[in-house]
Amino acid sequence: MNSTERWELRLYVAGKTEKSVTALNNLKQYCEEHLKGQYKIEVIDLMVKPQLAEGDQILAVPTLVRKVPEPIRKIIGDLSDKEKVLVGLNIIPA
Amino acid sequence: MSKKETKNNIQHRVLEKTPTGISGLDEITGGGLPKGRPTLVCGGAGCGKTLLSTEFIVKGAAEFNEPGVFMAFEETADELATNVASLGFDLQKLQKENRLRIDHVQIERNQIEETGAYDLEGLFIRLNYAIDSIGAKRVVLDTIENLFAGLTNIAILRAELRRLFHWLKEKGVTAIITAESGDGKLTRHGLEEYVSDCVILLDHRIIDQVSTRRMRIVKYRGSIHGTNEYPFLIDENGLSVLPVTSLNLEKNASSERIPTGIKALDGMLGGKGFYKGSSILVSGTAGTGKTSIAAHFANQACNDGRRCLYFAFEESPRQIIRNMKSIGMQFGRHIDGGLLKFYASRPTLYGLEMHLVTIHKLIREFKPEVVVLDPITNLITVGVLSDVKSMLIRLIDFLQNEGITVMFTALALNTVVGDQTDEGISSLVDTWLLVRDIESNGERNRGLYIIKSRGMKHSNQVREFVITDNGLDLVDVYLGPQGILTGSAREAQQITERTGVALHDYEVDAKDREIGRRRKVLEAKVLSLQSEFESAEEELNKIYLQEELKKQVSEKARQEMLRLRRGERGEEPTVEPKKKSNE
Structure with a gap:
């Protein structure tokens, strides 16, 4: 993996629910393990900014969106399956 | 449950309805769709579900001053606008005036991974935001079943859809949810289980190479509705349903x-x-x-x-x-x-x-x-x-x-x-x-x-x-012994009748003359009989006179005799010649 690549991740949640907390914790853990120093996580609470849901075509929460590198990838759920998340984000090859 | 209870408590409250503005549909539903409740519109591909729901939203915004949200799971806002522009609806204008909001929900399965538990709160938030931003009274979800194609966790989806329809009711918006019918069921994923207030089925049948669109109200809780299949069609003015028979027979009868x-x-x-x-x-x-x-x-x-x-x-x-x-x-x-x-x-x-x-x-x-x-x-x-x-x-x-x-x-x-x-x-x-x-x-x-x-x-x-x-x-027509006569047969019959009349006239004339002649003969006879009678009468008179004369003469002669016997001179010679002249 190219170590100079930047990762911009966005996590959409709806309030501080159990699922969103779990998702955020999981995400932070995976990023620390595999993308240390190369990533940025932006958490968007749709309860606060509902108008942002349309832009990224959010239906389900929590949804993790990989904005950079392209193409955009989405992972929904509490991100409990580590391997699926890493493969989905293309951090490790399938 | 709570709905039922309130219904029982408020006995005489009639179900309020939201007019769709679609010609004919309001008549067969008795005023429109149930107000503040979701309605399921189902049917096969290309039977007009999207058009019906678009018209519902557009008419609501343009004619009934009820802003609407159109949540499209299939088409983008631009595609939708183009599709209905041919029917004379200007979606862009309505959007600018904040009377309409189109939200295109895109689900790309190849972009999405699912890991662990999630819910559809994002959809709720989007819908809620759209409704609140323009104060919408009407909502369309077209076609929400696309979610089943995009997401794999059916259990979550079903639970969330149930929650969504509840939420729509609580929100008090009149909603149309469209769904594809298939597998002999009204909807492929059994949405009719969740939406129980009003279900409309659209159908597109081809009989003898001619296609007819039909609509049926499968159910409409708490309201009387037409139960027949009603043909409808889509033309440049949109959708129009034609009630097979107008529901009443209250026509004016003119005596003019x-x-x-x-x-x-x-x-x-x-x-x-x-x-x-x-x-x-x-x-x-x-x-x-x-x-x-x-x-x-x-x-x-x-x-x-x-x-x-x-x-x-x-x-x-x-x-x-x-x-x-x-x-x-x-x-x-x-x-x-x-x-x-x-x-x-x-x-x-x-x-x-x-x-x-x-x-x-x-x-x-x-x-x-x-x-x-x-x-x-x-x-x-x-x-x-x-x-x-x-x-x-x-x-x-x-x-x-x-x-x-x-x-x-x-x-x-x-x-x-x-x-x-x-x-x-x-x-x-x-x-x-x-x-x-x-x-x-x-x-x-x-x-x-x-x-x-x-x-x-x-x-x-x-x-x-x-x-x-x-x-x-x-x-x-001439009705004769042979039956009805028409055309030249009638003409012929009329000629025959005319000749008959002429002949008859002639015969009558001849009879008249005959009678005249006989009258003359009889009259002549009467005359001769009369003269015969006269001569017989004369004869009788003569006899009477002779008798009279004889009487007179014998009387005179007797008087003369008497005088002569007394010795007086009689006038005998005068009487004698008189007697002779009478004979």
């Missing part, structure tokens, strides 16, 4: 009469013609003059200053104008005067429903008092008999509601009166004229009957129907 254009026919109908606003069927075999009767009626209407719309399904208008000129009618004049309008189309051009709508539309535009459909028989080629019948019922209903007099012509294929069903509308029409061939002596003549004419005195006689250069006329 409208002449038929044929004097003798007026005479057969109590001297005044048809009722205004009634329906007339003219049926007959080929070439019996049905179009001519219809043309006379149209012509008469125009002469009286009534507007007439003539639907020709067989001939072109020019052809009709030319043909009718040959029997003395000048249609060109009426067309120029704007009283007469022809509309010609091939019945096979499009389906029955489309014909019906075209007819409706033209009638609404032209506002005629008289409508002629010539002939309706050809419509049979487009549809099944029952469909044609239902279409005609609807047409007659519509025309009678508008107070328009309509004349249909129909080709009858057999000549037995009892067998003629005439597209089954004979029971619907008010007046039924039958023109039939009467074949005898190697010639064919036309006979006209009035089989029925509701509410007026009408002749029960068969009239011979003749087409002359000056138009149509009816002649009394």
